[in-house]
Amino acid sequence: MEVAIRLDRTEGLTRQVYAQLRDAVLDGRLRPAEALPSSRALAEQLKVSRNTVTTAYERLVAEGFLTGRAGAGTFVNALPLGESAVPRSPFGPLTPRAVWSPLPVPPDFAEVPEFDFRVGAPDARLFPYAAWRRLLTNQFQPSAVGTGLPAEPAGHVGLRTLIAHHLRTARTIEAHPQDVLVTSGAQQALDLIGRVLLEPGATAAVEEPGYAPPRLVWESQGIRVTGVPVDDQGLIVDALPTDARLVYVTPSHQYPTGVALSLQRRIELLAWARRHDAAIVEDDYDSEFRYTEQQLEPLHSLDRSGRVLYVGSFSKVLLPTLRLGFLLHPPSIRHALHAAKFVTDWHTNLPIQAAMAEFIKQGMYAQHLRRVRRVYRQRHERITAALAGPLSAHLTAVPSSVGLHLSAIVRGASASDAVIRARAAGVGVASFPEIAMAAADAPGIAFGYGMIDTHRIDQGLDRLHRCLDND
Structure with a gap:
């Protein structure tokens, strides 16, 4: 019989012959016990070497799609378990959980407006590419890579130490390296918090209007998310639902309104969390860019009961594409967060972490921050x-x-x-x-x-x- 095979001469010929014959068997176009052309005849038909066809046949025989009979030829096998061949579905039978259907995916950022006032990204032209390239190159040396084994989930020890020092000096936050967890951006920190603290069906409160990712990630985990209104002093604490087990806030620069959570509201929120046995997630997402001397105390600095989890990232100072953030957490949930980090992605990119540690240690982070500020x-x-x-x-x-x-x-x-x-x-x-x-x-x-x-x-x-x- 003659087999219809179309070859693209820019790609591997053996792979193409194999794939098209395999698909013909799976789709039922080649039926069980049907004889295939000899390797010589098919090679002549396709204008390829006989070895190309022989290799493809041998692979199909080894995988059970074909059978070679000495002196008789090559024949199509019946499919495993006697299943009938069916045409390939363009979509497939699998369906996602219902929770994913309404959740959005990121927009296309390729179209750039003439006057670009879009929100959420720094100026990539200000990034210190030459210095970063040198630091990252140094991490791909045998002395830096070491054994090549995966690192501990909490992250690069040097980077965690430097982050803790930065929080103490720049944000007056009492931070210890063992309570710093390096994450692949702030979004992963929010995901880990939900996994560790909230059971499916529990209630989390977020600002409204407010940053969308916390709501999206927690809803995907089966958590009930409730919006709480914001006024000129920030989150209205009196509007919090009494059953909320967690409250997410952006106190330094409320997203998107830009208001700061007043000191009175900060104190009220901490008291509310103590009364209702709830946690507070403080997202300090762009506090590095402050243009006055006035600065309110972070919630974490005011907290005396260990209920505040402080989320930060390097996305706005450097680049969002680095996917590098951190979470300062109470010691009581350290093990659970490390375990959650391990089962999700083990650890954040280690060469990036090490390069970031050197970037801070050598003073380049502070220098770059002053420049972009x-x-x-x-x-x-x-x-x-x-x-x-x-x-x-x-x-x-x-x-x-x-x-x-x-x-x-x-x-x-x-x-x-x-x-x-x-x-x-x-x-x-x-x-x-x-x-x-x-x-x-x-x-x-x-x-x-x-x-x-x-x-x-x-x-x-x-x-x-x-x-x-x-x-």
Whole structure:
């Protein structure tokens, strides 16, 4: 018989012959006991060497798809267990758990607006590539790799020690290296916290509007997540559900509004957690970028009962693609967190951790932070001035002196309509519902300044002003 095989001469010919014959058997196009062409005949048909066909046949015989009979030829075997061959399904019969269907996946970041005020990323052009490349190269030496065995789940000891020192000096947080867990970004820290502290069906409270990933990761674990409103002093503690076992907050720079959790609210939240035997997750996601001397005490520093878990990352100072973060946790859950880290991914990329430790140890982290802080301060000042000036006719600024974005409340129109008009004019701002868990009619919009050139801010905001004037 003649077998239809189409070859792509740019790829391995033996592999193609094998794969197409195997698929023909599985799909039922070649039936049990059917004879195949001799290796010589098929090689001539395909204009390939006989060895190419012989090797493919031998593999199919070894795997049980074919049988070679001396002096008779090569024949198709019946499929294992007597199952009938069926055509390959384009989708497959497997279905995911229902919880995954409504959960979103990240948007496509490839399309860059003319004036890029998108939220959530630093300026990659400021990253110290040459220094980082040298440090990382040093980690791929036999002396650095050592035995090559996996590392301990908690992370690189040197990096954990340096993170603890940084928290003590920069954030007045009493931190010990043994209570620092290195993670693959802040998102993994949230995942581990949910695994260790919350049973399926338990309640967690998050800010609303608020950062979406905590809600998404905990809902995927079967946890009931409840939104709690935010005002000009941050999370409204009196609105917390009494059955919440965990509360997630961004106290230094509430995402996305930008307000800071007042000292009074911080004290109230800690007292609430003690009364209700709950944990608090403090996400200090961009506190490195502070443009005034005023600084509120972190929740962790005020905590006297060991209920606060402090989450941080290096994504905003360096690059999100490094996937490097950390979790400062109470000693009481150390073993459980290490076990959870082990069963999820064993440990975070060790060469990246070691390079980061050297980056901090050699003073390059502090130097880089001072440099980027100066750049972001200039951008922050320009947007603040515009919101207090021409744009104040349409927008009410939310005062903030921290972070990589500023927010404003739209007056006289919906935020969604304002964003649509802005994007049509090439200005890449975002509404609260797009970047956070928020009501569809939430009036806020956000101006990120991590990725836009400083000298283009005024032009972009002027175009936004004209766009809003034409409403």
